[in-house]
Amino acid sequence: MELVDAAVRGDVASFGQLYERHYKMAVGLARSRVSDVQLAEDAAHEAFAIAYRTIATLQDRTRFPQWLGTICRRCASKIAQARRDTRSIYTEHEPYCDPTRQAMRAHVQDVIDRLDEPARELVMLHYFSRLSYQEIAEIVDLTPQAIHGRLQRIRRELREIFQSEESKE
Amino acid sequence: MKLQPENESWEDDLRDALGPVPVADFDAWRAKHLETPVEGLVACNNPILSAIRRQVSTTLLRIAAVVAIACSVIWWGTANWIGQSRAFAAQIAGVDAVSQMTWTQIFYVRVTSEDGKRTWIREERSECAYQRPGKYRTTRMDEDGKPRWVTISDVIANRTLQFDTKDQTGSLKPFSEQHDENGPFAWVGEHLRGKRGGTISIVGNRKIDDKEVTDVKWKKSEFGKLQLQHFYFDVSSKQLVGIISMNSGEKFDPEAPTGEMQNPAEEKWSRMEPIGMRVSDIKLDARLDKADFALDAPAEYKIEQIAKQTVTQEEMIEFLAANADFNNQTFPDSLVRSFDVDKYNEESMKARKDRTVAANRLIDICDKIKLREIYASPVAQYLEDHAVPDSFQYVGADVKLGDSSRIVCWFKPKNSSNFRVVYGDLSIEDVKESELPIKLLE
Numbered sequence: 001m002e003l004v005d006a007a008v009r010g011d012v013a014s015f016g017q018l019y020e021r022h023y024k025m026a027v028g029l030a031r032s033r034v035s036d037v038q039l040a041e042d043a044a045h046e047a048f049a050i051a052y053r054t055i056a057t058l059q060d061r062t063r064f065p066q067w068l069g070t071i072c073r074r075c076a077s078k079i080a081q082a083r084r085d086t087r088s089i090y091t092e093h094e095p096y097c098d099p100t101r102q103a104m105r106a107h108v109q110d111v112i113d114r115l116d117e118p119a120r121e122l123v124m125l126h127y128f129s130r131l132s133y134q135e136i137a138e139i140v141d142l143t144p145q146a147i148h149g150r151l152q153r154i155r156r157e158l159r160e161i162f163q164s165e166e167s168k169e
Numbered sequence: 170m171k172l173q174p175e176n177e178s179w180e181d182d183l184r185d186a187l188g189p190v191p192v193a194d195f196d197a198w199r200a201k202h203l204e205t206p207v208e209g210l211v212a213c214n215n216p217i218l219s220a221i222r223r224q225v226s227t228t229l230l231r232i233a234a235v236v237a238i239a240c241s242v243i244w245w246g247t248a249n250w251i252g253q254s255r256a257f258a259a260q261i262a263g264v265d266a267v268s269q270m271t272w273t274q275i276f277y278v279r280v281t282s283e284d285g286k287r288t289w290i291r292e293e294r295s296e297c298a299y300q301r302p303g304k305y306r307t308t309r310m311d312e313d314g315k316p317r318w319v320t321i322s323d324v325i326a327n328r329t330l331q332f333d334t335k336d337q338t339g340s341l342k343p344f345s346e347q348h349d350e351n352g353p354f355a356w357v358g359e360h361l362r363g364k365r366g367g368t369i370s371i372v373g374n375r376k377i378d379d380k381e382v383t384d385v386k387w388k389k390s391e392f393g394k395l396q397l398q399h400f401y402f403d404v405s406s407k408q409l410v411g412i413i414s415m416n417s418g419e420k421f422d423p424e425a426p427t428g429e430m431q432n433p434a435e436e437k438w439s440r441m442e443p444i445g446m447r448v449s450d451i452k453l454d455a456r457l458d459k460a461d462f463a464l465d466a467p468a469e470y471k472i473e474q475i476a477k478q479t480v481t482q483e484e485m486i487e488f489l490a491a492n493a494d495f496n497n498q499t500f501p502d503s504l505v506r507s508f509d510v511d512k513y514n515e516e517s518m519k520a521r522k523d524r525t526v527a528a529n530r531l532i533d534i535c536d537k538i539k540l541r542e543i544y545a546s547p548v549a550q551y552l553e554d555h556a557v558p559d560s561f562q563y564v565g566a567d568v569k570l571g572d573s574s575r576i577v578c579w580f581k582p583k584n585s586s587n588f589r590v591v592y593g594d595l596s597i598e599d600v601k602e603s604e605l606p607i608k609l610l611e
Contacts, residue, residue, distance in 0.1 A: 023193030
């Protein structure tokens with residue numbers, strides 16, 4: 001909370017620390033909505049820019065991560081929407097990547113995209129952003145135990161999807 | 170290739186497939202999102218720049234902070250206590266809304282000979298550059314006029330890099346000077362527009378650096394001291410081209426040096442005392458290289474990282490106590506100019522054994538804090554770092570040191586729901602807001 005107070009007072013370095021501390025979370029949340037890592041980072045950057053401009057409006061300064069998370073979800077959803085609207089005119093290029101690895105990535109992303117949004121969030125926060133149960137719990141307003149339970153269910157679901165994919169082949 | 174859920178390591182494969190953990194790069198983000206023209210940020214009501222704007226910011230005060238190391242005159246000034254607002258009717262070139270500039274700055278220091286009988290004036294020259302938003306570079310020359318000490322500051326990054334080109338050593342620390350996003354000499358506009366009080370007169374035209382200039386004099390008496398500044402404006406372009414600022418009681422003209430300004434320097438000295446400074450060669454069209462403002466020292470230099478310096482509660486209270494001790498055992502009427510500066514300076518000049526106990530106490534705590542390069546009042550610095558903004562209230566006028574029945578001040582520490590009350594005997598008590606004697610602030 002001290003960092004948030006300092007950032008509200010104009011301490012850029014403190015905002016920088018908040019940025020460093022919550023960046024992984026922001027990109028993870030965004031990626032659960034836009035799939036693409038670059039777009040997720042763009043959404044996170046935009047979310048921090050909004051947070052920077054409006055941090056003085058944050059009423060409960062202990063809830064910065066949750067507040068930032070909300071902004072981030074909105075930014076990512078906007079980008080996802082814009083992408084859906086304009087995708088046809090893009091020719092998407094990816095930097096060179098090992099084809100095997102690329103296939104694996106596409107497959108995993110495809111499977112994750114089949115999960116519902118709250119589940120995708122938890123997967124991205126845990127497996128991509130590598131946050132602990134405690135950290136995830138703080139962002140989504142649940143207990144670490146609840147996160148543990150939900151991730152157990154999601155793991156089962158993911159296994160089933162992967163296995164059904166396998167059996168199709 | 171597909172993920173095999175029957176493998177024990179399938180979760181690792183999942184992590185691997187999702188790619189590396191995102192890595193935060195605040196500097197890159199800041200460069201993209203914060204380093205836009207200041208007007209744009211003002212328009213979007215940027216709280217951080219608004220807060221920076223609230224600070225009174227003048228090069229003079231920065232200079233004063235340096236001067237204070239020797240004479241302690243300005244340290245207890247009002248810079249950290251008073252906010253200023255500005256509404257410009259018109260812009261003055263070199264003063265308002267400067268996007269970049271370069272200038273030469275010379276400090277004049279009176280040096281006294283070893284036997285105390287002769288004085289001469291030493292000049293310390295620096296070449297300075299500014300680039301909006303908030304980037305400064307100052308290169309101080311050695312006695313042979315060669316670049317020696319470099320200071321690069323980035324207000325937005327909140328960092329100052331200093332290094333010595335001879336020793337190849339330096340430090341990187343939080344930015345701690347004053348800054349005005351309108352430019353290094355925006356304070357001149359505040360003087361001319363009456364925001365700082367004082368009187369203004371047109372002295373007349375004269376030649377400065379081969380330019381025909383209008384000499385504008387600003388003066389103000391405050392706390393028994395006369396502050397005197399001369400601002401020079403190019404006759405045709407009306408641009409600010411020079412400044413001469415004199416410490417109280419000093420009068421000199423670098424363009425027409427007389428008296429001690431012409432005395433020869435000696436090798437040994439006993440005392441140095443800054444008497445003023447001069448700004449000249451102000452250029453608004455200089456070509457500046459962005460790399461000159463980068464917070465990077467040459468690779469072979471040894472740079473020490475220094476954390477933000479602060480004042481502890483014990484030090485803040487010791488300062489209040491020493492202040493009262495020095496002030497005839499009585500807490501001062503106000504924390505602005507809270508003690509007799511002349512008396513303090515007089516005591517400072519004495520050997521430790523010849524000073525009063527109270528003087529040693531005050532000098533010790535002041536020196537301890539100043540050595541950390543904290544030039545704000547210790548109370549102001551403590552409150553900025555450790556108290557809820559605007560929660561401080563000073564009610565110590567006339568309270569006797571040691572009086573446990575009377576309150577000197579209170580404030581709300583950060584992360585506390587209670588207020589902290591300091592009594593005349595320096596005891597501390599945490600109380601609920603409802604228990605405070607008066608409610609002054611919303």
